[in-house]
Each structure stands twice: as C-alpha cells, then as structure tokens.
Amino acid sequence: MAQIFAYISYKDGVADDAALELATVAKKIDAGADVNAIVVGSGVDAVCNEMAASYKEVWKIDKDTVAYPNAEIIRGMLVNALPKDAIVLMAHDTFSMDLGPGLSIKMDSPYVPDVVGIDGVDGSTLKTVRQEFGGQVSTHVNCDIASGAVITVRPGSFEADESKSAGGSVVDKTADAGDVSVKRTFLEVVEAEAGDVDITKSDVLVSIGRGIEEEENIEVAQELADAMGAVVSCSRPIVDAKWLEKSRQVGTSGQTVKPNVYMAMGISGSFQHLGGIKGGFIIAVNKNPKAPIFQVADIGVVADILEVMPALTEKIQEG
Amino acid sequence: MEILVCVKRVPDTEENEICLNGAGNDIECEDLVYSVNEWDNYAVEEAIQIVDRVGGSVTVVTVGDEDAEEVLRREMAMGAEKGILATDDAFEGSDGKGLATILKGVAEKGNYDLIMTGAQADDGAAQVGGMLAALMDLPYASLVNLIEVVDDKKLKVGREIEGGNQEMSEIELPCVLSIQTGINEPRYVGIRGIRKVASVEIPAMGAGDLGVDAGAVGAAGAIVKRADYFVPEMGEGAEMIEGSTEEIVEKLVEILKAKGGIK
C-alpha cells in the first residue's frame, strides 16, 4: 500500500489535538504501515520533534512564505514534495476545507471529506463512514486508494493514539517543496469581536437554534434564562439572521463553552455546533425525535420549545 | 463584473425529517420538499450586491434534472439575470470531481471574472468549489464572509476560520470563492417574484454542448461512491422525558435544581 502521511496543523508551536487522532486513522487504514507526518510552516522544529514520538518519519517543510498557512502555497508544496500515490490525512477544519479539494485534483487522487468512521479496507477499496443532512443520516462511502487519496477526518471522531512509541525522525524536505507562487496573498487575521456578554463565563446556558422560528420569540428564551439565572446563547443560524450577536454563538466558528448545564432548545446538533460544547449536562428539547442532538444529550424532550419554555419559566417563578 | 454562481437543489431539512426507505438503504424521497442549498442563497445575494456596486451580470447554474430548474428560477427572481441548466443522463451519479468537471465546462462557455459556490451542501462535502478552481487553475478561497472589490484585477476577501476569526487575503481575478452563511442577508422572494421570471428561457446544456467527456462524469466516472444510507445504532442516547407539558416541566425543574441549573 501507498505511504500514509498525516498533515499536522498546530498553533503557537503545539500540534492540534487531531494530530494524534490521525495516527489512529492511519492504523485503521493499514495496521502494518509506517505512518509519516508532514509539518509545514516557519520555525516548526518543536512541532516536528513532538510528532516524531508518534510518527515514523516527520517530513518538515520550513519556509518563511508559509509562516502563515496559506493553503494555496501549501498545496503547491505538497504536490511537489509528496509521492504521487500518497494517502494524505487531515483534520476536517477550515484549513483542510481550503486545501483538500484542490489538493486531490492536483494529486489526481480521490477526496473523501469529513470522515467519521473507517470500516476497513477490502483489497484497495477503502470503506468510510460519513454523515449527511447535518447528521440525520449516515452513509458508507467507498473509494479505491491504490493511487493515493486525500481524506479529511472529523475532529473528535477517533481516539487519539497516545502510545508515542514510533521513535521517528525528522526529515527536512524543504528543498523538494520548491518555490511556489500563487495568486492569493495573506494579509492579516482579524480577531472576532467581544460582545456585551461573555457566554463562556456562564454556568448555565439557554441556547436557542433555528427552532425558535422568529425573532420575537427570543424574548421567550430570555425570560426563561432570567428566571433560571442563566444566559442566552445560540446556534449559527440565529447569528446569520442577525437576531443575536456573534459573541453568543456556540460552535467551531463561535465560542467554546463549558457550562454546568446546557439547554439546547430547537438545535439539531450539527457537529460544528457540538464542537463548541466541552462538557456540561445537556438538556435538549426538539420536536424531531430523530434530531442528532438526542444522541449526545443527557436529557431529551420531544416537544415544541415555544410551549415548553414559557411553561418552564412560569413553573420556576412559582418557586 | 461577470459572475457565475453554482447552486444546488437539496431536500429542505427545515421542512422535513430525512427518513430511510423501506429497504433501509436510501433516503425516502417521496414526500420531500426541496429548496436551494442555504449557502448558495448567500452566494447569489453577494453576487447581486457586487453587480449593483460595480456593474456586470449574474448567471446561475445548476447540475441536475429538469426539476432542478425551479431553483434557478428562484435565484433569478432574486435578481440573477441568466440561468443555465446543466442536464444529461450521463451526469447522474457524479461525485464531487464529476460535478466540478461539468461546472468547468459551463464556466468555460462564458467569460466570467468571478465564480462562486456555497461553502457546502446537504452532504457536507464542501468540495465542489475547491475542485472547480483547481481544475481551472484559478485561485481559490473557501468560507468567504467578506468581499471587497479592489479594482478589476483583484478582490480583498475574508475567510471565516476557527473561533469566528477572519483571515484576510488579496486574491487575483478571475477566481473561485466558496461563500459562508452570514456574509449578507439574502433578500426575500415571494411567489410574485418567481412568477415574473416564469417565462424566461433557461437553456439546458448536456455533455456534448459543454465539451464534457461523458465517461469522465456521472456514475461511470465516479471514483468516490456512496454505497448506501443508514441510521447508526444510537449509543446510550438521552434519557427521554415524556408526558403532558405540565409533567415535563415539573420533571425539568427537578433535574435543573439537582444539576445547579436554577440559581
């Protein structure tokens, strides 16, 4: 089988959590394989050394031009440096969404995005599990990986491989990556604005999703939150509609929260939303009994939130 | 600016639960309500706003069967000038690369400065835009939530990255952008608006018209294949509370008190 490479993303010199999850995925694809990692950036020795404990060879591409990970440049470098039939694993995040599809075209290999399970390999056919419709249904997706593949893996779907027994070495591939010129120039990162409330500081959140239906109904949630001594947070569509400010959004592109109690009201439970909830007792109210949120909630109620919320407020006020 | 926006007709998950068929291997399509992919609406709105500012025109394209024409009309009612329906039996069962190959054929029939897609569609793949850009050798940026036209050669774009931070870049035209929700507030279209464009001619183009090799697309050309649909075994799952609203609320108060949810 072709060589497997895990693409390692990192922040402030420390590899992302997904880095060791990719090692687990690699073993599921080929238990006997020597799995390699690839690290691209500027001044990446610390990350490379960290990864050598978990990967056989750590390929390093160290260059000023990628001090910020511009996916367009990195795509060109990977095409230059990697073997044509490489199987490239990445975490499914905003960086791989930028890089992965184009990389697969340039490497002429299949692209399998946002994989949540590996069902084994049959000959050279890889069987993966994906989700569609925001997690309402799953699918088996198969592809031939004999001539390589680009596969992105949903963070948190696989256990991290903590064995750290690879005893690997770092190999400098900067020269192979070559000079890549692109038509997209990175300027700066603008940090998200802080809002008037900090939902990350609240122990109890009443979080509303598209099930709130109308802007006027937000008051109903606010009244419940007031009665409970909680703060109102929300899913992304509520922010997209400009009903609440961005700082109240829970999820991968919003805030990460860790309350004691999280009330998910009319939220379906997409993985991008759940990615922002790092613990706490989850109570979900949703009118769809099959909503994915019920798979992760502690307590579930199949009901209309517009009935449950006012009744609950009243009950609490009664004392 | 000449802008092409790719739009997809998808089952509307707000209007229906997605269920499996009797055999349990495919989704039940009978009673599904369809609409345009949420992300694509934002892309069309953005295209219209750009044209309002700097001039030009917006063309919308979809790859699908004749039923897909309705989403083109909806987007034309928003303000897109032209629609193209890419349709051919040979297109059925295309994977992401197949779709991108067909859309490349469409794009090359015109002379577009900017091509937009949604960030992702119902299957959550988020792939077609990036593949299209790579096939056409155009620069690409995904998850775009801000566009400023600098001049007729470049744009300043913001990409939404983790934590809601925004990665700013300059990108040369022509280029491909995938659009993230929240970039604007898509305008409302009523029945009236759709009626207005009901009789506008929408050309249908097949593999031959587009110069697309029929064997490279559709089920024949697909290298990534969905074998089936299934509903996974639920793990532990939530403890479900049932009863009248009164009973539910009573139980919830009890639980909230025990868990420190009421102060």
Ligand SMILES: Cc1cc2nc3c(=O)[nH]c(=O)nc-3n(C[C@H](O)[C@H](O)[C@H](O)COP(=O)(O)OP(=O)(O)OC[C@H]3O[C@@H](n4cnc5c(N)ncnc54)[C@H](O)[C@@H]3O)c2cc1C
């Ligand atoms: C790159 C990227 C980043 C993203 N980041 C985030 C993020 O940070 N946070 C986030 O939340 N999303 C994020 N998303 C969007 C995410 O994919 C989902 O689209 C979103 O989370 C859905 O929000 P929702 O659950 O409120 O809406 P829906 O999925 O539409 O669910 C609404 C739910 O409400 C239920 N409902 C409707 N009416 C009622 C009622 N009266 N009573 C009870 N229940 C009712 C329905 O059954 C349904 O389950 C991101 C997407 C992308 C592509």
Ligand SMILES: Nc1ncnc2c1ncn2[C@@H]1O[C@H](COP(=O)(O)O)[C@@H](O)[C@H]1O
């Ligand atoms: N059949 C299609 N016709 C036109 N555009 C499509 C089609 N499928 C996907 N797209 C475009 O590609 C984007 C991303 O879809 P996907 O890669 O399937 O998640 C969508 O938002 C559309 O803009």
